[in-house]
Amino acid sequence: MGEVSAEAITLNMLREARETVRSSPLGVIHTPMIGWSQTSLPLSISCNIHIKLENMQRTGSFKIRGVANQFARRLAGNRYVTMSAGNYGKAFAYASKHYGSKGKVVMPETAPESRSILIQSFGVEVERAPTSCLVNVVNRCVQEDNMTLLHPYDDLDLIAGHASLGMEVLDVILEPDVVVVCCGGGGLLAGVAAAIKLSGCDNTRIYGVEPEGACTMYKSFIEKKPVGMDSKSIASGLAPPFAGRLPYELCQRYVEGIVLVSDEEITAAVSTLYRSGLVVEPSGAAAFAAIINNKIPELEGKNVVCILTGGNIGKDELSKFPD
Incomplete structure (x- = not known):
């Protein structure tokens, strides 16, 4: 970007x-x-x-609006990673299930546990981390696990x-x-x-x-x-x-x-x-x-x-x- x-x-x-x-x-x-x-x-x-x-x-x-346009313009089958406190993660997980994509949401530890459970129910992995470490965890997933970042706002x-x-x-x-x-x-x-x-x-x-x-x-x-x-x-x-x-x-x-x-x-x-x-x-x-x-x-x-x-x-x- x-x-x-x-x-x-x-x-x-x-x-x-x-x-x-x-x-x-x-x-x-x-x-x-x-x-x-x-x-x-x-x-x-x-x-x-x-x-x-x-x-x-x-x-x-509202997050589903941006996610709909993101997924429409991405290659099917890619493994995506993102970071979210809940709403983007939910829309991302919903879209991942529909398109059959594998994904991971990196969530701040302060986010309600119920939101982690909901995101996981769509078949998407969740990793929780301190807010200050979210970007580092996402970068690790990109570099070590060959995942593609879908940014939640930028x-x-x-x-x-x-x-x-x-x-x-x-x-x-x-x-x-x-x-x-x-x-x-x-x-x-x-x-x-x-x-x-x-x-x-x-x-x-x-x-x-x-x-x-x-x-x-x-x-x-x-x-x-x-x-x-x-x-x-x-x-x-x-x-x-x-x-x-x-x-x-x-x-x-x-x-x-x-x-x-x-x-x-x-x-x-x-x-x-x-x-x-x-x-x-x-x-x-x-x-x-x-x-x-x-x-x-x-x-x-x-x-x-x-x-x-x-x-x-x-x-x-x-x-x-x-x-």
Whole structure:
């Protein structure tokens, strides 16, 4: 991926990827987008918010979009390795089973054990390691076991697949004023932002949301280069060891800014959503947390899109959240 730059992402490429995702045998869903006013969610800001329900996506998160495009463009029969706290790993495992590929997911030790078990149920091997060692384990699999890396966020095909989500948003709202997206390594944020901006929405403000304890893209914006950190957050899916290089380039070009939310704000957001009948995991609730805690500027009177990115949370995890 080192030779690929942001210029490689074109609107025609994203449109082609959207068709690949739409027709994928993995059965990617065109998820609904509902008005905030159609829910019982509290809102202290006078604006028109739409919620994109990727928690209803097949495999429970947006990750299947990028995976569908990745697998469509890879050679069948290869042995693939990746790293994931859960959602990408689940989509990767689901695709591996469908295509008959052998694979391994390297997971951080902090990820819930239930997610390891679920990924293994698709016939994919799981190896757990400290977050700081994930890349070393993946490199060992590539060098010693002759496996091919499918990157969970710093990958051109993956980002193009995720862009299909941004295009679905524009099917409903032709030119939103503000779009709020969670950010881990940056693959989703980069894809959505590129889709919206390249479609001609020059005035749309796009914000990424990261946990305070896992703010690699936020720090990358400050240091003007992709950086890593010892990421720790209740939102494990938003806590990769480093920001992706290609996502960083695209976010620098198309994203208005990165805002931070605390683990306490994320926890409260999950509980608020659950009380309104929406099952959303911590990583999937970050954008919502940013909006209800007034982290996004100038929303008054605006058309706003909030993306709920995933709903993979078990009963054991939900029981730890306040009623």
